[in-house]
Amino acid sequence: MPRKQHPPSALIADLRQARIDQGLTQTDVADALHVGRKQVSDWETGWAVPLVTSAQEWASVLGRRLTWEPIGVDVSALLGELDDEL
Template identity: 40%
Template structure:
C-alpha cells in the first residue's frame, strides 16, 4: 500500500509515515537499514537525513516508492517513464 500524493509532508514525516504503515518500531527499521535507533529518530525529526543507500533501504523495507519518499509524489500506474 502506498500513500497518496502529498507534497506538503516533509521528508521526515514521510519516513515516519512509511515506517508506521508497515507497523515497525524505530528499532526494527534501524536494524533493517543498518543504523542505530537514534539515527532513525534523528531522521524522523528532521535533524539529519539518510544517505542515498540508507534511503533506498528504507523504501525497500517499507514498500514505498522512492519518488514518494523523496518528493511526496506517486505516479498513477501506467505512467512510469519509458525504459530504453
C-alpha cells in the same frame, strides 16, 4: 559546533508515517538498515539527513521505491550553499 535541527522533509515525513502505518518501530527499521535506532530517530526528527542510498534502503524496507526526477535545480549552486553553512 552545535547540531542544527531541520524540519523533516515531506519524503522523511512520508517514510515515518509509512513505518507507523505498518506497525514498525524505529528499532525495526534500524535493524533492517544496520544502523542504530537513534539514527532513525534523528532522521525522523530532522537532527540528521539520510544519504540518498539510506533513504532508498529505508523506503525498500517499507515496500516502497524512491524515484528521482530532474527539477531544473542548479546542483552546483545548492552545493555552494551547503559549503557556506559548514
